[in-house]
Amino acid sequence: MSNSNAKFCHSHLGAQEAGRRELIFRSLQSAQHCLENQDYGTAYAHYLLVLNLAPELKTSVKETFQFTLFKWAEELDSLARIQDLFNCYEQALELYPNDEVICNSMGEHLFRMGFGDEAAGYFHKAVKLNPDFADAKENFYRVANWLVERWHFIMLNDAKRNLTYLKAIENAVCSGCKTVLDIGTGTGILSLFAKKAGASSVFACELSKTMYELACDVVAANNMDREIKLLHLKSFDIEIPKHIPERVSLVVTETVDAGLFGEGIVESLIHAWEHLLLQPKPKNQDVNSNNYGQVIPASATVFGMAVECKEIRRHHRVGAQEVAGVHLPHSVKFFSRMYAFAGSEETVEPYTTEKLSRIPGGYVPLTEPFQVMTVDFNNLQELKSLAHGKSWKLSQPVTEGGTLDAIVVWFVLQLDDEHALSTSPSEETCWEQAVYPVQGLSDYSVKAGDTVMMEFCCQDCYLKIQRIAFLTSECGMDCSDRDDTLSLGNEAELCNALASLQTTSKQDGKGQVCVLESTEIALLNNVPYHECFRAAMGEVLSSLNPSKDLESMDIDRYGSGVDLQESQNKSSLDVVPDPLYVLDVSEGFSILPIIAGKLGPVKAYSSIEKEEHQAVLNVISEANNFPKETVEFWLSHLEDENVVLQRPKSDKLWSIIILDVIETSGLIQEEVMEKAAISRCLLQSGGKIFPQYVLVYGMLVESQSLLLESAVQGTEPTLGFNIAPFINHFKVPVRVYLDLSTLPCVPLSKPAELLRLDLMNPLLNNASREVKVQICKSGQVTAIPFWYHIHLDEEHSLNTSDEFSHWKQAAVVLDEPLHVQGFYLTMPAREEDGMCTEVAFHPHTIQALGYVVNNISKKTKTNIKSIFHCPP
Template sequence: MEMNGGGRRRGRRGRKAGQAASRRELIARSMHSAEQCLRDRDHGTAYAHFLLVLSLAPELREDYKETFQYALMKWAEELYALHRSQDLFNCYEQALELFPNDDVICNSMGEQLFRLGFRDEAAAYFYKAVKLNPNSADAKENFYRVANWLVERWHFVMLNDVKRNRMFQKAIENAVQAGCKTVLDIGTGTGILSMFATSAGAPHVYACELSKTMFDVACEVMAANDMEGKIKLLHMKSNDVQVPEHIPERVSLVVTETVDAGLFGEGIVETLIHAWKNLLLEPKPKDANCDGYGQVIPAGAEVYGMIVDCPEIRRHHRIFVNEVAGVIVDTVQFASPVHCRSSDLNEPYATEKMSRVPGGYKALSQPFLALTADFNSLQDLERIASGKTCRISVVVQEQGLLDCFITWFVLHLDNEHSLSTAPSEETCWEQAVFPIQNLPADGYFVNPGDTVLLDVSCPDCYLRLDLVTVIRAGAADSGVSTDDMTMESEVDLCDALASLHTTHQTGTVRELCVLEPIEIALLNNVTYHQSFKNAISKVISALTRRENGTLRNENGALAPEECFLDPLYVLDVSEGFSILPLIAAQLGKVKSYSSVEEKQHCATLESLSERNSISKESLEFWLNQLEANGDVLQRPKSDKLWSVIILDVVEPCGLIRQDVMEKCAIAR
């Protein structure tokens, strides 16, 4: 029995020794294969062998870490080029299991996430890389770069607004000292309002923030201010917060600064309706202290408006030329997406710091009260959310062009503290701009005494100002006074206006084309287009000189007629909507190719082409000439090159448009 038992023990030892030898042989063979694959640039197979080796032999990880990193990154580039995103991420996850605290791999993972559009996730990996190695220049640069995408620039302006911060702090201190013991900060951002409440002595403070990036920032800021354990921070939308799942009880004070230039654009109405129904105590009666009741800071607001003449806003939102470098454009109704109800791209308003608008602006009316909001009244909030329209009449005080309405607001934090965002105030907020578009040419000009009728409403809880009509001075002699224009009954109002001559005439229905404001401003730039026309014309003339009907080549010598039987091919790779292909098509025997991508813009170019008597054969679209993979341009003929490539590579801010350069490189 002893001999048998000893034999069994020796057998087990032998098997273990054999397994160890086989393991060493497998590791050695795999390592050799990995190094050979690297030499052969077979990075995928090299990565797989390294992964196997370092999983079997953890003791080798430090020795081969840099080589493994090299194989990983090379293979990741190939996977990215092949659009195999999931395989790419799987490789990085496997690598991080081997090297969980490697800053190089974390930084590289962040770069791949960023280029694929996962910016929040990329920021987390860049941040981890910086934490692991504060001296990593690459990781720090990447982290700051992605932070510029994720932390919007207005956060910095807002935090530097000393008056805003001081007013909020005093209002919160007053509420806490009056008896508010439980506080919820909605949309906390950096957490500053929550910290005001904690510093004021509120024993229970909660804060919620939906953005992962800002949530992380708030955690850092609170920790830096020794308030990490004093404020419960929730990474969620306030509308998803429930009692008692997320906070133990209804709160006595909600603080929020979810207001934009148009007051309601960050969702404060919907947010507070939900808060009053689900998160706040009952509203306190007048003159009662806060104890046992609920309230909101800010308590309410008043929105003011004004009629404005502003050349800078005009050129970005309205086409005021009928012809551009020989191309007639008056048959198309161009409009910006701002306030354009006929478009799916509708934006409720633009924003401008009116005190800094280039060229300035001219107030055509006195400020008028457009709307009031009581944030401590659920009934008033629901009235705003209903989208009910209020009609207002405003008397013109100064002569000028009716370019837009602008609005600002006075935010009442409590009975003592208020903030104004008027153009004359130095504040972190801009003003909301409602461009007026598509009036008859003579309708934009107004004189003192004219009356402007407008509708104020909040469809989808976004502030909106709509021009109804302009009543010319003297029209009220028909028996209708401007005071009557504020009547509640829209039927009576319409009847009263029926006999008046107004500028809101029904004209020829034109095709609608929605352009970005920067595209409208470019279309208004006649000098820009004339300069391009001159340059294109010069090149085309050099290629096809004609003297008395005789074709000559570039050197002036007679050229065979058949050399010019085919048109010259002109490609425009400018960004966005461009009429440069139409300008080129009018300059001779030219076939123009446009790089516009939106169907609406293609249809507009075709319509303008017909209006300007440009044959259908003279205009083509670049996308129709691309191969299925979208990367290679099919030239018009296998033996032809582009005669002219048009490109505008400089953005208005001075940066080079890299995407346009890439298009040009492909075309060439």
């Protein structure tokens, strides 16, 4: 190359570089200018250009780029430009593929839009990139609870269940069933059993993306990825020969829930018999099973029992007609969502589930266990008949008098002729029982000799009780020797009997139905909760009107119910005081605004959202002689429902703001301190936030049950197969919805105060606190259950672990159990003066139960920071 050409090239390259730098400089200036003007979309475009032209600037502009991305994503989200939003994140991740903050934010957007599997992947990646990233860990735990339900751990730890399935599969394969389809494979354990038993071909399908990928990892880790074909499909979508080469000779499945049919086993097996299975083996013929199809489980028998149970009752029936001075009118009929005749068109699971052996207060059987039905999973016609939803009737004599609270249902799963699994309350099993609460009767009392009558059907993939009733012994009808199908002799006799029944299917036509969540009904039944609020609110309102007796003031306009004529007879010089403003932003159905309205000249605002619940609160207000304007619905006054915490009027402030601090699951609500900070700015002088502060209590326990419910314990329960490391990746450190009164555990310490969370005086909060706890018993610390004392003020508090509580409790489960020991010194027993020497006790301590409140201005979280053993 000539010198002139070389000079030209260098000059040209120099000019290009100078032009690149100028463009980068101008783009950075433009991006900054756009940010100042909150033009995030244009700023984002400029930063993309800069980072593509100058990758060396990635580190220096990273934080500003993240901020711009997140603000632009919020704007796109509000405009419903979803595809543009995800395009932006994909571009950002191309530039910063290992940025945990961007991964976490991408996951949050995906989760809000219902893409749980995809969100989990981004949260998981963020945690892997930075194991100390608290927000990503919390998000992953939340998604893990949703994607991999906790029963997977309990089921895989049930060695008896696993061994029974293994033996039944071995029998089928040995008898000639060499091609196997595992429907709803989950972790793939039944497919592993089939391959171990000697099946020549094993196929497995799983609809959940998370569980499908988990099963792929499990199968590969057990060196069977070439022998088991996994399909990310619903069984209804499997086609021959596209997905499997031909019909199989054996289908194995455990798509059963506590109510047997709730996971769609009947519908999936009908499809399997019609499209995926060989024809069934002829009855009573000894032929080669390889030419015929069969299903494991082979059949099931469903059993039921009528029970009295106070715990079930308080979650599904409102027991009082008056709560803290508020009358609940008979015209309002409260039902839980399990009530079959609540008028909802959506398919609602008709039962809840309980581990009856651990239900608080126990239960009393009112009848003997009775057989509800049987189903043969190897009989296609029987399955089709069941799916058509034809109902049948049963009657059962009452053997023990009491209150009819529920029909409890369980089943025996017959895997084959030799092997069965029972989910009975008396069995130690991974299954819970299905509970059908009894609602809508005018009287729930039964006595020995009465007859409980039920009408069952299978509909919408559920076993439903369409009608529950009872026939009293005074009717003179002897049902004890009659057939279980309610054959009462003739049609006229049947009609007369049904007409005399107390039945859930009857409505008087005058009542207003109010369907609540079971926790909302339990809250209405929580009398100490409402009495406590009434007393605490009364003191605040009295202090703000020190010269007046609130109960005797003329406040008819605000809801006292004072006679209007009496008010008109008062002197015209009397001045009606301005009302005090109370805002209830607790979640769900709440009557606290009405309680506040009875305490004086109060204008109470409710944050109830559902129109049907607002209508019911209006009915209750009218029944308590409240004028309409006493209680109003706050959300109807707001332009933006996301900004609930605002002034009642431009010139007014709140006297009381009621916040939800504790979730019914047993955890502290998110963003509590942020809400409290806003609330403090909206209070009049002397006004209060309820609660004013919360004390967190905890204790050390040894609980094998919590370990089994939180993680798979090695390979022993899974019969040597390597599953634990993969499923345990989805374990979470906190178990929620616990009831400490029945939790199988051994307390190793006394309860201790772990943390104070002050909403009125945040300066009293510590970001970190070290606690020393005395050990009162030797053992292995496996978990730290915790609960709350909710202080409305210094005198009035609620304990979330007491017997009336509508809250459940939670527990931190340790990754590794910690051995602790208490030293006992035993002195020789003496009988001098009729007394014996007692045992002297020298306890160890556990130091640093480090409950930490992270990012207290944004979210409130209770975490174990560290826990270690300290010698005495």
